Amino acid sequence: MRTAVVVMSLALAAIVIAGCSTLNTFGSMLSSQVTFTQPQLQRSLDRNFPREFDKLAGLATLRLEKPGLSIPYDSNRLRLSLNASAVTGARAEPRQLGRILITSGLRFDPQTLGLHLQDPVIETIDSAGGSLNDASRELINGWLAAFAIEEPIYRLDHELVQRLVARRIGAARIDNGVVVLDVSQ
Template identity: 45%
Template sequence: MHRHRFFFAAFVATAIAACSTIGAMSAWLNNQVSYSAPQLQRYLDRRFPRDFDKLGGLVSVTLANPRLSLPPGEHRLRLEFDMGIGALGGQGAPSGHLALSSGLRYDAATQGLHLSDPELLQFDLPGAGSLLKGGARGIVNSLLAEYARSEPVYRLEPDLLEKLPAGKRIGAVDIDDGRVVVRLQ
């Protein structure tokens, strides 16, 4: 009886390994690969909280608890953060909220998917007067532009990039039916 269990377990392990190998080999099936919101979310969870210094260190912006969604029927992702702003070298505890909508683009230098044309949807900073809020909004817009330029929302796996078909390179990145689709050209 133990021998049958051993052979069954060995068979299951071999089948799982074969399936994962087949999945990796066919990742570029139809010249595309797709990612779900949970895959991108796991990447973001490992990279936050983060502090960003602005205005030569006079202002510090803390972003924490990223929440990524791919709303059905939309061609842009939604990304939300808890946010704090500190001044003169102090860090602000995340007490505010930031939400944005964005497309995605591929950057070969980082091998990652970056925000493309991010649009600020919501910006709440409790306790800030309208004057500070207006100045803070400018800082947040500057932060979004910097983040979109240099920080990937998701970095493609090196083994996937090694399997690019000959003569192909990454082209468009689309958001279709609740999935991020990376297409080859």
């Protein structure tokens, strides 16, 4: 009998540990919020980068890679860093622009079913070659504006969307180191 209790306890613990991320989402579905953690968002970014974006009517291509995301506990904005390089018609080899650090809020877009950057700001660009010229800075700012509108940093998975189908998805916000998506009946 005692062995059966121990085996059942171990089996239950294994199930809880294995389903930890879905348990968090499922538990939050019982309330009026769904939460997303930094590792969930980071995995999504890792799957979607590196990326290339044609800019300036095809005269330049911006390549972004190695995303790093953090969600400070005491802030309502996340931090996203990316390595940036540019390829132009005048130069076959990519020109390293540096590491970009962006801070941003988040918004939910019902069209993409994703979390998008909201009011992103380039905080720093650490460039190995010194400061960026105006054309490089314009290239990065143009990408950031378009990316925030068109591309989610995280897309809700099909299973979660199915659970939310009868609910209204509201605002996304960053609170205490996690992303919170408000939902209502």
